[in-house]
Amino acid sequence: MKQVLSIQDLSCLGRCSLTVALPVISAMGSACAVLPTAVLSTHTGFPSPHVQPLTENIAPIHAHWQRLDVRFDAVTVGYLANAEQVRSVLPLLRDHREKGSLIIADPAMGDHGRLYSGLLPEHVDAMKDICRSAHILLPNVTEAALLTGMPYRSDPEDSYLKELAQGLLELGADAAIVTGFLFPNGEIGFYGIHRQRGSFSFRNEHIDRRCHGTGDLFAAAFTGGMMTGRTEQESAVLAARFVRQCVAATPEATPYGVAFESQLPCLWQLLQE
Ligand code: PXL
DSSP states (O other), X not given: OOEEEEEEEEESSSSOTHHHHHHHHHHTTOEEEEEEEEEESSXXXXXXXXXXXXXXXXXXXXXXXXXXXXXXSEEEEOOOSSHHHHHHHHHHHHHHHHTTOEEEEOOOOEETTEEOTTOOTHHHHHHHXXXXXXXXXXXXXXXXXXXXTOOOXXXXXXXXXXXXHHHHHTTTOSEEEEXXXXXXXXXXXXXXXXXXXXXXXXXXXXXXXOOTTHHXXXXXXXXXXXXXXXXXXXXXXXXXXXXXXXHHTOSSOOTTOOOOGGGHHHHHXXXXX
């Protein structure tokens, strides 16, 4: 059985980060270990959440795993609470990269052209170092623009996406997939580029229901797909189809996240196709 480590916050309410990664990666047949980097009463899309960073736990947990000689097939990293916390995750990522883990980074730090509430501009530079240690990057358009220094565009053309994705590869990853992009014809999709295998993209009917946590859901399903031996492109298509099914099953847009629970059995079916 494949072993995945998911490094991100535990938001007690609001279906994102670990509360999405654990069920999805498990349902796809991999064991999911967790490194909770902060506890929040809710994600930061709710007003004034209680935030307790757990930064001081990261190095001792890493040290214990080193003594146990723990290895993971993949290490995924998502939302981190502040720049200091981002920096504290780096030694663990570099260590596991050397041990042969696939490092997948979803540099979750903003949307709709802005940083998430509570994050400071220094977060972007720190996140660039995480991206330099990763094999695969999964940013949305906002995050890709922040990481590459390109302007954010809400209605970009293919040429802009291509430039964004190529700029991301310059950080050193093997592949970058810009997710959750709304095309001018109303479809939603992703644009990916692989250093050796070239570019790929995918479009889906867009359901106009602004749901929180779709990026986290995509990253989790993508990781689960990679652990079944699929390529980046195949895993991204699988993840995009799963996210769409989950959004379709969500009765209304609320900050409580995507109603993915009823779709977990369908995930198994998607894996059989
Ligand atoms: O879905 C990304 C995310 C994860 N974790 C926390 C967040 C957000 C986005 O707002 O606030 C705590």
